[in-house]
Amino acid sequence: MIHVHNLDIKLGIFEIKNINLQIAKGEFLVLLGPSAAGKSVIIESIAGLIPIIHGKIIVNGKDVTYLKPEKRNISICYQDYNLFPHMKVRDNICYGLRFKKDKHHAKYAKNFKTLIKLLELEEILERLPLNLSGGEQQRVSLARGLIGNPDVLLLDEPLSSLDPNIKWTIQEELKNIHQTMHTTIIMVTHDFTEANYLADKVALVHDGQVVQQGTIENIFKHPQSIFAAQFTGFKNIFRLSKDEELKSFGLKQPAYIGIRPENIYIRHQPLTAYYQYRGKINSLKNNGIYMEIELITTDTKNSKRSYISYLTLNRFFELNLEKDMPIHFGFDKKDLIVIRP
Amino acid sequence: MLFRFKPEIIYIIAAATGIIILFFNIFPIINTFYWTDSETLIKTLFDREVLSSIWLSIKCASITTIIAFLLGIPLAYYLARHEFRLKTLIESLIDIPLVIPHTVAGICLLTVLSPRSIVGRFLEQNHIETLGTEIGIIIAMLFVSMPLLIDAAKDAFKWVPPRIENVSRSLGANQVQTFLGITFVLSWRGILSGMIITWARSISEFGAVIILAYHPMIAPTLIYERFTTYGMKYAIPANIILIIISIIIFIVLRLVSLGGKEKHDSRS
Numbered sequence: 002m003i004h005v006h007n008l009d010i011k012l013g014i015f016e017i018k019n020i021n022l023q024i025a026k027g028e029f030l031v032l033l034g035p036s037a038a039g040k041s042v043i044i045e046s047i048a049g050l051i052p053i054i055h056g057k058i059i060v061n062g063k064d065v066t067y068l069k070p071e072k073r074n075i076s077i078c079y080q081d082y083n084l085f086p087h088m089k090v091r092d093n094i095c096y097g098l099r100f101k102k103d104k105h106h107a108k109y110a111k112n113f114k115t116l117i118k119l120l121e122l123e124e125i126l127e128r129l130p131l132n133l134s135g136g137e138q139q140r141v142s143l144a145r146g147l148i149g150n151p152d153v154l155l156l157d158e159p160l161s162s163l164d165p166n167i168k169w170t171i172q173e174e175l176k177n178i179h180q181t182m183h184t185t186i187i188m189v190t191h192d193f194t195e196a197n198y199l200a201d202k203v204a205l206v207h208d209g210q211v212v213q214q215g216t217i218e219n220i221f222k223h224p225q226s227i228f229a230a231q232f233t234g235f236k237n238i239f240r241l242s243k244d245e246e247l248k249s250f251g252l253k254q255p256a257y258i259g260i261r262p263e264n265i266y267i268r269h270q271p272l273t274a275y276y277q278y279r280g281k282i283n284s285l286k287n288n289g290i291y292m293e294i295e296l297i298t299t300d301t302k303n304s305k306r307s308y309i310s311y312l313t314l315n316r317f318f319e320l321n322l323e324k325d326m327p328i329h330f331g332f333d334k335k336d337l338i339v340i341r342p
Numbered sequence: 343m344l345f346r347f348k349p350e351i352i353y354i355i356a357a358a359t360g361i362i363i364l365f366f367n368i369f370p371i372i373n374t375f376y377w378t379d380s381e382t383l384i385k386t387l388f389d390r391e392v393l394s395s396i397w398l399s400i401k402c403a404s405i406t407t408i409i410a411f412l413l414g415i416p417l418a419y420y421l422a423r424h425e426f427r428l429k430t431l432i433e434s435l436i437d438i439p440l441v442i443p444h445t446v447a448g449i450c451l452l453t454v455l456s457p458r459s460i461v462g463r464f465l466e467q468n469h470i471e472t473l474g475t476e477i478g479i480i481i482a483m484l485f486v487s488m489p490l491l492i493d494a495a496k497d498a499f500k501w502v503p504p505r506i507e508n509v510s511r512s513l514g515a516n517q518v519q520t521f522l523g524i525t526f527v528l529s530w531r532g533i534l535s536g537m538i539i540t541w542a543r544s545i546s547e548f549g550a551v552i553i554l555a556y557h558p559m560i561a562p563t564l565i566y567e568r569f570t571t572y573g574m575k576y577a578i579p580a581n582i583i584l585i586i587i588s589i590i591i592f593i594v595l596r597l598v599s600l601g602g603k604e605k606h607d608s609r610s
Contacts, residue, residue, distance in 0.1 A: 049473050076512045077509060077512040079509070081503075096510070096515075097513030100515050146513075275509030275608075
């Protein structure tokens with residue numbers, strides 16, 4: 002159990018305020034947020050590499066807040082691997098073992114075997130890091146971080162500088178390792194899909210604060226702030242203040258509503274969705290996998306708004322849509338989110 | 343085929359100026375050899391005065407380099423890793439000896455070491471003689487060459503990413519273990535070339551040394567004395583020997599510092 006309690010950090014003018022995190026043993030927590038939100042600073046302070054102003058960090062019941070990094074048993078892996086260039090892969094992986102007080106050789110030997118197998122490192126053990134690809138280097142870095150049974154493994158954007166296909170492989174390996182070794186992991190990323198695949202729990206970080214915590218599903222379905230909604234893909238967010246409009250959405254006070262672009266239906270005839278509008282197609286953008294369509298309402302009883310909608314290319318060609326074409330569109334009540342300011 | 347592409351203008355200029363520079367550097371040194379004959383040269387090789395002055399130069403420069411290393415490395419590491427308000431000021435203060443003419447530096451040191459100053463008095467009371475001794479020579483050499491070592495080591499440390507140290511710390515190595523096992527190993531080549539420059543700077547120092555210690559004579563002082571009292575003919579054989587020894591040592595150290603470069607490179 003890791004407990005981060007009321008953590009405050011100040012780095013120059015950048016401030017991180019009141020961070021509270023709880024991670025159960027063996028859990029995979031992802032700190033998700035845009036770059037420069039302060040995610041890396043949070044994990045570096047958990048590792049003891051950045052001093053904190055106040056707060057508490059408790060790992061398995063032990064207060065580590067003022068311990069030096071080497072006394073915490075928390076290891077860290079970075080985006081840029083940081084292998085020791087003067088050591089062979091084998092020595093890189095085993096580096097941490099020479100500082101271990103307990104000499105459970107059998108335990109670490111078993112870890113070594115497991116990691117070599119899961120990360121497919123057998124072939125490159127005698128090589129120097131200089132001759133390895135990015136993916137291989139990150140695998141070595143993960144093995145190095147995991148071999149000594151850390152209480153927590155911190156991962157700082159570990160997949161961000163890898164080629165897409167390698168990234169998928171390593172992401173899968175990471176999941177396997179987590180399931181095999183049950184290490185508690187805190188990972189930082191700005192990529193929602195990584196969080197979606199790996200995380201047991203997500204903490205959304207924005208401007209040096211944790212703005213929402215929960216399961217990925219919880220955050221995806223019930224974002225509690227405009228930032229969270231935007232970050233998880235709500236392209237259509239509107240502020241409602243007119244009584245008439247509020248009434249039509251069943252609201253009493255001014256609030257924001259949000260709808261995902263993939264939840265907007267487009268038809269040539271009136272449709273049966275709960276909310277429906279008449280409009281025209283303002284612009285079309287082919288994103289390769291899907292079509293991004295900008296719609297503008299044309300019926301006079303509602304105020305003029307533009308919506309973004311996604312269609313699969315198949316569906317798009319089926320509907321035979323063109324720019325400026327008048328259409329009907331709408332969405333269901335269940336897909337709508339309401340954010341109260 | 344070879345001349346199918348016209349060379350770029352800047353490369354032509356570089357080639358021309360390069361030839362001038364090399365000529366400017368090497369010709370005076372080679373030309374010295376024409377001013378003497380092998381017989382005198384061999385005789386000078388067994389001239390005890392010459393040999394002991396060269397030995398003294400090498401010894402003092404080496405001790406200076408070791409002291410500069412021990413004093414300079416911790417500070418260089420700190421400066422490479424930290425940003426703070428007065429950093430630029432401190433860095434400028436460290437480099438000041440580089441811009442002071444060497445005789446001026448010698449006189450500044452003399453005012454400190456003379457019995458009229460607190461430091462000089464303290465040294466005298468403890469029977470430590472600096473003026474006219476090897477200690478004086480080393481102090482002069484250290485003053486003018488230490489900045490070179492600190493600057494070189496600082497640059498070498500900056501090449502080692504702080505994150506690699508973070509990883510080492512998080513894996514259980516304390517600060518000293520991380521410094522010795524990772525940072526120093528990855529920056530030693532840069533530090534070593536800084537030491538070579540420091541050593542070379544020390545062995546070539548003359549202005550500051552003669553003010554603190556004309557005797558015992560280091561090689562440049564001896565050559566200067568022979569030149570002013572007996573003229574070119576007597577100065578040149580010792581001159582040549584000093585040139586040869588300096589170049590040999592320089593080449594050996596350079597080879598040592600370049601050795602193993604292909605093995606790994608922290609800057610990749």
